[in-house]
Amino acid sequence: MPSPINLLKKINHPLMTTIMLGLMQTPITARADTDTGIVTITGTIVANTCVLKNKSPSVDMGSIKTSDFQGAYSEKKKLSIELENCGQDVDHVNVTFTGTAASETSLLSAGEEATAPKNVGIQLLNAADTPIDIGAAQPNTVDISSAAGAPTSLEYKLRYKKIGTTPITAGAVNTTLNFELSYQ
Structure with missing residues (x-):
């Protein structure tokens, strides 16, 4: 050529x-086929809420004899949900509690194992000793407006409550109480 x-x-x-x-x-030059695409970008900008200091607090209800119940209740044990670094935009926190309900559905079950005590549930109370219904899954609103930036504790109490008139049977308590926080 x-x-x-x-x-x-x-x-x-x-x-x-x-x-x-x-x-x-x-x-x-050789031209290759080209493709185009679209990038979707999503997100939310939210107000500074609070930081949950301990996501898994525990409460030791202790060892109680079935004969130690004074009426229908045992003594109360403290439950603290600790928050820190709360933003200035947060005035209230809604706390929703859920868990496996006892036969009296406002109470938390003492456990689902065969060795769990019978005829007793766990009652949750707010700081003013007002019972919180576990079965209703309604939020408990707490004012934290004075805590902006400072650590604060959401205070609750737990106690055993006798269910019905049948005597309580002894057993090991092993249950969980879930909580979800939302801020206003």
Whole structure:
């Protein structure tokens, strides 16, 4: 095959020479097919809430004899849900408690194992000793407006409550109480 230069020498036409020189200077590239796409960006900017200091607090109800119940209740044990670094935009926190209900559905079950005590449940009380119904899953609202930036504790109490008139049977208590915090 003759080279382009030799071919130009044989063709002595000015127009043809211009075309051939132009072709030699133009880079020849292959074009690949292209695709396009769209990036969807989502998110939310929220007010500074609080930081939950301990996501899994525990309460040891202790060892209580079935004969130690004074009436229908045992002594109360303290439950603290500790918050810190609360933002200035937060005035209230709603706490919703859920768990496995006892046969009296306002109470938390003492456990589902065969070795769990019978005829007793766990009652949750707010700081003013008002019972909180576990089965209703309604939020308990606490004012924390004075805690902006400072640590604060949401105070609750737990106690055993006898269910019905049948005597309580002994057993090991093993249950969980779930809580969810939402801020206003």
